[in-house]
Amino acid sequence: MEYYNQTSTDFILLGLFPPSRIGLFLFILIALIFLMALMGNQSMILLILLDTHLHTPMYFLLSQLSLVDLSYISTILPRMASGFLSGSKSISFIGCGIQSFFFMTLAGAEALLLTSMAYDRYVAICFPLHYPIRMSKRVCALMITGSWIMGSINSCAHTAYVLHIPYCRSRAINHFFCDVPTMLTLACMDTWVYECTVFVSTTLFLVFPFIGIACSYGWVLLAVYRMHSAEGRKKAYSTCSTHLTVVTFYYAPFAYTYLRPRSLRSPTEDKALAVFYTILTPMLNPVIYSLRNKEVMGALRRVIQRICSVKM
Numbered sequence: 001m002e003y004y005n006q007t008s009t010d011f012i013l014l015g016l017f018p019p020s021r022i023g024l025f026l027f028i029l030i031a032l033i034f035l036m037a038l039m040g041n042q043s044m045i046l047l048i049l050l051d052t053h054l055h056t057p058m059y060f061l062l063s064q065l066s067l068v069d070l071s072y073i074s075t076i077l078p079r080m081a082s083g084f085l086s087g088s089k090s091i092s093f094i095g096c097g098i099q100s101f102f103f104m105t106l107a108g109a110e111a112l113l114l115t116s117m118a119y120d121r122y123v124a125i126c127f128p129l130h131y132p133i134r135m136s137k138r139v140c141a142l143m144i145t146g147s148w149i150m151g152s153i154n155s156c157a158h159t160a161y162v163l164h165i166p167y168c169r170s171r172a173i174n175h176f177f178c179d180v181p182t183m184l185t186l187a188c189m190d191t192w193v194y195e196c197t198v199f200v201s202t203t204l205f206l207v208f209p210f211i212g213i214a215c216s217y218g219w220v221l222l223a224v225y226r227m228h229s230a231e232g233r234k235k236a237y238s239t240c241s242t243h244l245t246v247v248t249f250y251y252a253p254f255a256y257t258y259l260r261p262r263s264l265r266s267p268t269e270d271k272a273l274a275v276f277y278t279i280l281t282p283m284l285n286p287v288i289y290s291l292r293n294k295e296v297m298g299a300l301r302r303v304i305q306r307i308c309s310v311k312m
Helices: 021-050 057-086 093-126 128-134 137-164 180-184 192-227 230-259 267-291 294-311
Strands: 011-013
Touching: 011 057, 021 057, 021 267, 021 294, 057 093, 057 137, 057 267, 093 128, 093 137, 093 180, 093 192, 093 230, 137 180, 137 192, 180 192, 180 267, 192 230, 230 267, 267 294
Parallel strands: none
Antiparallel strands: none
């Protein structure tokens, strides 16, 4: 690892790509993924906003997920790209804290939104007659608001700690964004107590929600198998597999990274796993939820027809 030693309070982000042709190729690939994520999530938000058929709790939650993903990838990728292109890897102390705050807020909000979406599908399939009450607009709004608030509170606590501990070692963060556990390796004090709080937060925001989501879809599949026709079972299996694909792709590498003790972590592995939950998931979410969803594709056709009729 290249070593940096500087006396200012700035940090150095060592980045994701090596300064070589392979690094340039990977950078172009990530840039394309970033553009796909931007267009996909923006399109999903606009589509849900414009088509009244999608003004349901499920799609309001999906629009919030797209908003989180859009903000998520925009918090990390532009800074990483500018550092790679300009060669300037420095990031200010406050800038690092701000990036860390938004990253953790959005990560927590996304985890809770995915849980809310799983609950929505559970109620819709297992208790269809109670769905208008259990998933009213008020309940949906509370879920969305609660996801943002809880994510912000958790982020504030972690960011405040990171900004107040002393750093007396190299200021080089071996990552492509200001990741709190990676920053702790630069601290000149014992941080084992805080590492325990990271473990607790990860359990609360990732492990428990993932278990809840898996259980809810298990009940959904059991209910569908007992009650619905073959066509209904096929649709439910498709919905569950779609959601579980997204959930696993997001939760698994995130939890694996943050639950391991420092002695078992490696910078290269951490950066590789971070690509899944910071770059690939925001790109895949709109693709999976649109291409495998007949209602979304139908709404897209209606919006396109409406735009074409206006132009004519």
